[in-house]
Structure formats: structure tokens, C-alpha cells
Amino acid sequence: MDFFYRCIECGREYPGNQVMYLCPDCSGDSPPGTFLSGLLEVCCSGSVQSPEELYPYPLVKRDTYPVGNTPLARPMRLAETYGLDSLFFKLDNLNPSGSFKDRASQMVAAQALALGESTVVVSSTGNAGSAMACAGAAYGLEVILFVPQSAPKNKLLQSVLYGARVVPIKGTYDQAFSLSISCSREFGGINRNTAYNPMTIEGKKSCSIELYRQFGDNIPDVVYIPVGDGVIYSGIYKGFKDLRDAGFTDRIPKLVCVQSDRSDAISRAWRSGKPDNIEEATTIADSISVASPAGGRYALKGLAESSGWCVVISDEQILAAQLELSRDAGIFAEPAAAAGWAGVLHDAPMLRSEYGPDVNIAVIITGTGFKDMDVFTGRTAIPEAIEPDLDAYERRFLDS
Numbered sequence: 001m002d003f004f005y006r007c008i009e010c011g012r013e014y015p016g017n018q019v020m021y022l023c024p025d026c027s028g029d030s031p032p033g034t035f036l037s038g039l040l041e042v043c044c045s046g047s048v049q050s051p052e053e054l055y056p057y058p059l060v061k062r063d064t065y066p067v068g069n070t071p072l073a074r075p076m077r078l079a080e081t082y083g084l085d086s087l088f089f090k091l092d093n094l095n096p097s098g099s100f101k102d103r104a105s106q107m108v109a110a111q112a113l114a115l116g117e118s119t120v121v122v123s124s125t126g127n128a129g130s131a132m133a134c135a136g137a138a139y140g141l142e143v144i145l146f147v148p149q150s151a152p153k154n155k156l157l158q159s160v161l162y163g164a165r166v167v168p169i170k171g172t173y174d175q176a177f178s179l180s181i182s183c184s185r186e187f188g189g190i191n192r193n194t195a196y197n198p199m200t201i202e203g204k205k206s207c208s209i210e211l212y213r214q215f216g217d218n219i220p221d222v223v224y225i226p227v228g229d230g231v232i233y234s235g236i237y238k239g240f241k242d243l244r245d246a247g248f249t250d251r252i253p254k255l256v257c258v259q260s261d262r263s264d265a266i267s268r269a270w271r272s273g274k275p276d277n278i279e280e281a282t283t284i285a286d287s288i289s290v291a292s293p294a295g296g297r298y299a300l301k302g303l304a305e306s307s308g309w310c311v312v313i314s315d316e317q318i319l320a321a322q323l324e325l326s327r328d329a330g331i332f333a334e335p336a337a338a339a340g341w342a343g344v345l346h347d348a349p350m351l352r353s354e355y356g357p358d359v360n361i362a363v364i365i366t367g368t369g370f371k372d373m374d375v376f377t378g379r380t381a382i383p384e385a386i387e388p389d390l391d392a393y394e395r396r397f398l399d400s
Contacts, residue, residue, distance in 0.1 A: 007038060009026045019115065051212060101124075154373060253306065261283075319338075
């Protein structure tokens with residue numbers, strides 16, 4: 001589609017035939033990695049005939065990096081247990097690199113290819129980096145990845161295997177975010193940082209367009225989304241907003257922001273009306289562990305326009321939800337990806353009473369459990385080996 005940029009704060013518009021990150025008038029001296037001011041959204045400047053035309057850059061050679069079109073699972077046992085008859089899970093853990101972040105990386109790769117750029121710089125706690133590294137391997141792009149050294153080893157090794165230049169830093173994700181922006185300014189390349197590059201939101205909105213198609217050219221009533229920096233939330237909001245503005249639907253579903261109580265900056269801002277960072281994010285769910293959510297302002301806009309709400313849950317609730325997804329639905333999700341289900345569990349009595357058992361609920365499963373296997377240490381274990389005979393089996397497993 002033909003597009004232009006618009007600042008979500010001042011409304012100033014900029015032509016789309018350039019790489020832009022923040023509004024020059026509104027971004028000011030806002031430190032990279034905070035609740036960024038001057039965020040830009042991509043706006044269509046013409047008419048579209050189908051939802052699949054709502055993308056700023058063509059997704060060339062999609063079979064080279066086959067992102068999206070992830071299945072919609074209907075968990076029979078969980079729906080029966082909790083009295084939620086129309087419960088669905090969007091399985092984005094089945095994307096090429098194992099996470100939702102492939103959607104944003106695909107669009108940034110499309111931007112780079114369209115503009116003849118060969119290098120992409122990114123910061124990540126793991127998933128965004130491994131997704132961009134995966135895209136780089138598929139399309140022949142150099143990827144420079146800044147990560148906190150505390151990021152899960154599985155994700156870092158994944159990025160190394162894809163051929164990215166992985167740069168662990170002795171610091172936080174927010175510091176990695178800042179350093180990556182300095183690197184791209186000094187040495188060139190497109191910066192893929194979430195929210196900072198508006199194409200990340202454009203890539204992530206593809207989830208909403210797929211949900212629209214999977215619900216029979218309709219939309220769910222409520223969508224539960226794990227939230228850290230706010231960009232997955234923003235992308236899903238933007239997708240439904242674009243569908244509505246283009247006339248494909250007349251409403252936006254209620255979008256629920258689910259956060260750990262150890263990383264809840266956006267939820268606090270939603271309640272107080274004041275976007276402030278938290279001092280430190282310490283949740284075990286590393287993919288949503290963000291003290292300074294770059295996409296927070298756009299997420300707050302989405303919360304207001306969708307009549308959504310925030311749910312804050314404990315890490316213990318997240319880990320319990322992770323195990324329940326595995327055992328009762330056959331869905332292997334990393335902790336952050338299980339947060340959405342933990343949010344539904346928190347809200348289940350309210351959902352049944354206020355919306356009824358037939359309310360259509362979509363839960364976004366954002367990453368595979370193989371991303372962070374260390375989280376299971378001390379929580380579960382492989383049984384010890386037995387002698388290869390039936391008596392040994394009976395003694396170990398059948399005797400009470």
C-alpha cells in the first residue's frame with residue numbers, strides 16, 4: 001500500500017519514502033528505551049481491496065521465511081474446566097524461529113530489501129534477536145544483535161547459529177536498546193528496535209489480520225496479550241484498528257494487557273494515567289521483562305480505544321499456567337507466552353458472569369517453551385532409569 005507516517009502525539013505527517021523512527025518535533029531528548037515520545041504510526045494513503053493489502057512493504061518471497069498463518073487451537077479440556085466454550089489459542093510459537101517476533105522481523109527485512117539496505121541492528125532479551133537473526137539468514141542480511149548477558153542461553157545460541165553478530169552486554173535490556181541505537185546512528189544500518197522502528201508494529205499487526213480471517217471475516221470479543229515493551233499489544237491493536245478504518249469490521253475487540261507484577265510499567269501507567277518507568281524489571285518471564293517500555297504510549301492508546309484493561313499476575317501464576325498449558329492443552333509455551341493464559345485464569349469468573357460462557361476469547365501464545373528450558377530446573381525432572389524388565393516398571397510406577 002502507499003503510506004505515510006503520522007506522529008501519535010502531535011499528528012504531524014511525514015512522507016513514507018524514507019526510513020523514519022520518531023517524530024523530530026515530539027521525540028526531543030527522550031532517552032532511547034524509555035516510554036518513547038514521538039512514536040510514529042504508518043497510515044494508508046489510498047484505498048485497499050482486501051485486508052492483505054494493509055502492509056507498507058510487500059512481503060517478498062514469503063516461502064523463504066514463512067512467517068504467520070499460524071494455527072488457531074481450540075483447547076477442549078481447558079474450555080470445559082473453566083466454563084469458557086469459545087476459547088482459542090493463536091499458536092505463534094510455531095513461527096520459524098519459535099516466536100511472535102518473526103512477524104516484526106519479516107516486515108523489517110522487507111523494509112531493508114525494498115530500500116537496498118544490507119544491515120539490521122537490534123536489541124533484544126532474546127526472541128526479537130533470534131527472529132531477526134533467522135530472517136537475516138533467510139534473506140542474506142547482516143544482523144547485529146545487542147543483548148543483556150542474562151538472556152536465556154537457548155535464545156543466544158539460536159541467534160549465533162543463525163549467523164548474527166551477537167553482542168552480550170553487562171547490563172539490562174534498556175541499556176542494550178540504547179547502545180543499539182547509538183550503533184546504527186554511528187555505523188549505519190536499519191534499526192529494528194521494537195516501537196522505535198514503526199515497521200515492527202506493522203509486522204506484528206499481521207496477527208490481527210489472520211485472526212480476522214480465521215474467525216470467518218469477523219473478530220473475537222476479547223484478546224489476551226502478554227506485554228513487556230508494549231509492541232505486540234500495539235501491533236495487535238494497530239491491525240484491528242486498520243481493519244476497522246478500512247471498513248472490514250466495525251469494531252476493535254477488547255484487548256487485555258497481561259503483565260507480571262515484577263514488570264508492570266504499562267499497567268501502572270494505565271491505572272495512574274502517567275507513563276513512568278519502573279525501577280527494575282525482575283520477572284522470570286524474560287520476554288516481557290522491561291522496566292522502560294518503548295511502546296508504552298501506543299499501547300496505552302490501544303487500551304483506551306479498545307476499552308481494554310490490564311491484568312497483573314505473579315510469576316508463580318505464570319509458571320503454573322505454563323505447566324497447565326502443557327499438560328491439559330498440549331501447548332509448550334515459554335513463561336512469557338503463558339502469561340496470556342494466566343490472565344484469562346485471573347479473569348475467568350468475571351468473563352463468565354459479564355460476557356457469558358460463549359464469549360469468543362483469543363489468547364496469543366507468543367513463544368515456544370524450548371526457548372528457555374532452564375526455567376524448569378527444580379520444578380520438574382526426567383524420571384530415573386529403571387532396569388529393562390517388567391518387575392522394575394511395576395515397582396517404580398504401579399506400586400503405591
